[in-house]
Amino acid sequence: MICSKCNKEKNDNKFFKTRSSFTNKERIDTCNECIDTQIKNGGMDELLKFLRFVDTPFLNKIWFSDKVNENIGTYMKNIALNNKNDTYVNSDIEVKQISKLEVESNEEVPEDLVERFGPGYPLEEYKAFQKKYDFIKNGGYQENTTMHTEALIKYCIFQIKTEIALAQNDLATAKEYAKFAKEAASAAKINPNQFKKEDLSNGIEAFGELSRVIEGAKDVIAVLPKFRERPQDKVDVTLWCYINYVRDLQGLEPVKYSEIYKFYDEIKKEYENAIITDEVKSGDL
Structure with a gap:
């Protein structure tokens, strides 16, 4: 194997094994010597980072024992012999204490x-x-x-x-x-290439479901188009029926709702113009 750190080709046994379940590789790409140097230069922070990386526990008594003497190679052999089934989550409580001391905040x-x-x-x-x-x-x-x-x-x-x-x-x-x-x-x-159609649509398979989702999205409702020339609710329909009822009593033809809405717009404009005119006269503008 070629070390990703020093770029030297070395035997496989010069690279630490990893227990991580998130890789198919048996060994990491950085050689033991480079890892040892990195840990000695970086101290406990680098040690914990490495152990998390290979999913190996930090055991305080082993790391500071006379047999290990803070040597990463000896430590890894000791773990492989005596704690081969343990992972980083099995680290002892003193890891938390060390990490708190290292936090600058x-x-x-x-x-x-x-x-x-x-x-x-x-x-x-x-x-x-x-x-x-x-x-x-x-x-x-x-x-x-x-x-x-x-x-x-x-x-x-x-x-x-x-x-x-x-x-x-x-x-x-x-x-x-x-x-x-x-x-x-x-x-x-x-990963985007793993998404299925139902993942991207949030499981929506029918138009009715789509309608319910849209109605629940408050930020979408404001920009959706409205059919202004059609009745929006029961009140609009009732007014439309009443207007045509009165027109029928007067012998007039029924009107479309679009004509009623046009009348609304005209009255609204007249009202707004009246307000502006009054404000001008009173000197508010």
């Missing part, structure tokens, strides 16, 4: 965000995750099953991580996160 991470997106992220990232989540939800996305919900959450995390890496000009990391984001999007069924 004095605010604490709300518990509902930790519960939704998992422990170990800085506050600003939690806010970005939630903003992305709300944006997709408010756009009409329907979480039909808990699997869709989980996939959507994963997508939000990986997509924000991709954007952060791009902002830091870390193209190799951005590429890795983008792969996971794409796979999570497929699992959540939010």
Whole structure:
């Protein structure tokens, strides 16, 4: 394999395995040596970011034990031998404590965000995750099953991580996160090429259903065309019938409703002109 960081070709065993369910690859594209250097330079934040990336738990006692001595290679071997079934969600409680110390803001991470997106992220990232989540939800996305919900959450995390890496000009990391984001999007069924006709129409299959949806959209009603020369309600119909009844008593021909509406417009114009004339006389204009 060729490392995406140092561009050197190395044996497969020089690349860490990943447990993430959002990729079909057994190993990541960055070699162990580059990962070790990145963690030593970045400290605990880089360690947690890497462990989230490969879906491996952070276990405080193992990381700070004498046998591991803060070496990522030894740590990964220890986890593979003793905690092979654990994932990042099985990280111990001290991850939360560490993440809070690293948050630059004095605010604490709300518990509902930790519960939704998992422990170990800085506050600003939690806010970005939630903003992305709300944006997709408010756009009409329907979480039909808990699997869709989980996939959507994963997508939000990986997509924000991709954007952060791009902002830091870390193209190799951005590429890795983008792969996971794409796979999570497929699992959540939010890729445009996965949409079916009923997804785009919100399940509308009949004209009656379309009418109900339009009537419920307040921002649409204001711009819909109205048939001004037709009766709009029962009151209009009653007035129309009464007018033609009186005309019939007088021996006159019945009128169309369009003629009645034309009369309304003429009276309205006369009324408005009268108001303007009165205001001019009184000096209000």
